[in-house]
Amino acid sequence: MRRLLVLLCAFAVVSAPTAAHASSMVQIRSLAFNLCGVMCNDGAMAPAAYTLRQIKRRSIDVASLQEVCYSQYRYIADRLPRGYSTAFSTTRVVGACDNHDGRHGRRFGVALIVKGSRIGPRRVRILPSGRHAVGMYAEVKGRRLFATSVHNATSIERGNEKDLESLYDWLRARSGPVLSAGDYNAFLDQPGVARLETYFTDADHADNEITFNAFGGRKIDYIFTSPHFTGETGDTLYTSASDHRIYLATAWL
Secondary structure (H helix, E strand, O other), X not given: OHHHHHHHHHHHHHHOOOHHXXXXXXXXXXXXXXXXXXXXXXXXXXXXXXXXXXXXXOXXXXXXXXXXXXXHHHHHHHHOOOOEEEEEEEEEEOOOOXXXXXXXXXXXXXXXXXXXXXXXXEEEEEOOOOOEEEEEEEEEOOEEEEEEEEEOOOOOOOOHHHHHHHHHHHHHOOOXXXXXXXXXXXXXXXXXXXXXXXXXXXXXXXXXXXXXXOOOOEOOEEEEEOOOOEEEEEEEEOOOOOOEOEEEEEEEX
16 A cells, blocks of 8 residues: 555656646637627727727737628737737628728638737638638747637538538648637537537637527637647627627636
8 A cells, every 4th residue: 555655646746747837838818709890880990999909908819800801900900019910811802891991902801810920821721611711820928829710601501510620620730739719600519519629629618608699699609729728718708899709718838
């Protein structure tokens, strides 16, 4: 018995993280938000201004935005402090979006904002439904990671499950830590979500709060992190600026 106790104590000493290791980890704060940039507000700048305030006040490291006019994206990107990297991918052209600068027209799509230096070019995944995901490798707080903004098809009939399969394959092929956030338009009981959760962890997995207000409230937005992260937590913030809630998360890397 004494020998067994000695062995167990030795194992605990070896397996427990050291204070030096714990202190070297950094907290990554993320945000996912579908601005409903046309359907809810006709391309107005108010939701963009609101989103910008949330990013700055909450010291967000990775912000994934969907249904955002290019003009709204530019409003945010142009007013960020120095040190941020941004990317935008067009999904379509919408008349209600303001023609911000005459060169880019009335584009509408997904955006990614990272507090850190981008490593290499932006990466766009065109999903089977025609929707987009935009991503980048970046150095955030001294950590290299791959971040994405996702917007899948709105239903299984329109190709949502195929989009989930495509995203899983794309994200699993990335090297190093991955943080993938956005409007997945998928319910918790879908096979594609279950497959993602075999490797990734959704920040709000403990209680799965509502992220979409319509139809009595649903969870369809996710912030997935790879096993490189630990201590994931998530919460939602109601806002009248959109039919979605802001999804906020933290994790250690």
